[in-house]
Amino acid sequence: MSSTTDAVIQDLAAQKYKYGFTTEIEMEEFPKGLSPDIVRMISAKKGEPAWLLEWRLKAYEAWLKMEEPTWARIHHAPIAYQDLYYYAAPAKAAPKSLDEVDPELLRTYEKLGIPLNERAALAGVAVDAVFDSVSVATTFRDTLAKAGVIFCPISEAVREHPELVRKYLGSVVPAGDNYFAALNSAVFSDGSFVFIPKGVKCPMELSTYFRINARNTGQFERTLIIAEDGASVSYLEGCTAPMRDENQLHAAVVELVAMDDAKIKYSTVQNWYPGDADGKGGIYNFVTKRGACRGRNSKISWTQVETGSAITWKYPSCILQGEGSVGEFYSVAVTNGHQQADTGTKMIHIGKNTSSTIISKGISAGKSNNTYRGQVKILPGASGARNFTQCDSLLIGDQCGAHTVPYIENRNASAKVEHEATTSKIAEDQLFYCRSRGLSEEDAVGLIVNGFCKDVLKELPMEFAVEAQKLLAVSLEGSVG
């Protein structure tokens, strides 16, 4: 790298985060800290049935006995769990319709580019807006209801569709699955619930937009998506948070269930606040995402563009149980400044002729560390299983790190597992070539990075692919001269 480039890599203060504003709104918060009483208060606030409270308390007990996992390539000061608020919500009573939503909240989402007014909304996309611990609005519910699709806050689903929630909640990610999933199971406050009945192709894209606003507050959302036989749905989540000096904890759980011939496409554009140039502040993003392909020929596809968060710890996975089921994981993870990402996937092949594809693109700049960690496991019954994995890393500058940690376990001789990995740097001659054609250095980096990520970006729903491209460019702003 050139000397000017080096100078600017060190000067990461130029990095911009345009979603860092805060919303001034009266909040209701429960007392700090975590205890059985707090769990009871959350459950009571939501008017939950006894079985769910019991489930939460069991999860809390399990969490107490567990220890924070330490195997990931991330470093952070201990998280003071008793110093966090576990519930924070706008003080006004929950709105019954969009007209009743606090205008300050509508303005917040508008500023984020997510108009909740249905007339102004993106055509063909229904949005559930989650603000701190609660869902504040869900658009296009009537349109979806006509098709038989349920799309609502999970707290509402607990009341309106208890039989469905009880049947599927925790069936993919059990309450005691891991430290952060157990924590989430004890204190989750909201998130989205999606149910696509037999044979229905969801008529629009579904989307949830998560916003952390309150200070010292953890966000623990829970998402549950069920696609019955022959159903299909495409779902997208986006996330942002204000710029704050202290770290904030986000520990979500997402569960997907796909029955015979069902298809679920789950896309994430994660842009939580990454912290400042010195590594101060930012979101700690500890997320458990898992999909169960229970039916024959079912398909679950994860696509993620991870640009935010001080720490990202997530491994969207597929349990390929149904014969002929398909799991896919397409990931772009960008780290800049002092960000740390340890992300990847698990593909567990149980059924015959199951197949999985993993395409991971890691981009590291600044002083960041970016790790791909993935597991491919072929169980003895998975005859004819296939996996293809490709992990590519791109380095910008010479103070960052890229690491690839694949775990492959094949217990069926007829299965085929392929793994390819590359590491490259943005070459000085590539930058000069672009600049000599009139591109600024940052545009040149954006172009080269987008080229590097093309195989993943093309998997995103069209409406969001352009946004994701811009986001990549912004995330790497200031990474080179």
Next chain:
Amino acid sequence: MLEIKNLHARIGDAEILKGVTLTIPDGEIHAIMGPNGAGKSTLSYVLSGRDGYEVTEGEAIYNGQNILEMEPEERAAAGLFLAFQYPVELPGVGNANFLRTALNAIRRSRGEEELDAVAFLKQARAAVKQLAMKEDFLKRNVNVGFSGGEKKRNEMLQMALLKPGLAILDETDSGLDIDALKIVAEGVNALRSEKFSALVITHYQRLLDHIVPDVVHVLANGKIVRSGNADLAKELEASGYVGLEAA
């Protein structure tokens, strides 16, 4: 008009250009020939602003501006174009996307309106046709998997679309067969006008059969040691560069 005055440049401790003086009026094509190691490529990189070359003395004025003080992208916006000896591969970046991004960057900096995809493709397809290239050229990734000849044609396609005022061709003819050589020559000749000038750097005379230069300069040991008309190239072809450094 490009005026290079007493240009000295070094890489690390090694002085490569030792006082190059050269004027290219608008509308003229000048060729620079010379033995290996004379500083031909260094001159093209110094003029286009590549990192790693230190200018210790002299200036290069193009249309009134000292381009040596500008960033490479500013020089491109001012009308400079470097056709690379070894065009660079950009994996995953579509040729059409690259060309449109470059063209619009230059138009923007000149205060012109950006071209939308439809208008751009119309121009690009016409240029592709003129250069006898296959249309899938626009869909392929920039230079990835291109043959040597295809890479050079791609440089000519970029030049045709960016319409520079001054093109520097850095041994664009190296490794080309006669057909590809003609394509390069046609690319340059098509742009010939009162407002276009070019600096053609070449080791061999054969390119100059197709791009007939107004002036031929000989660069040896970091200096222009001889200048003349097109016949000088033929003379060099016959006698070689031996003895020129002392001239």
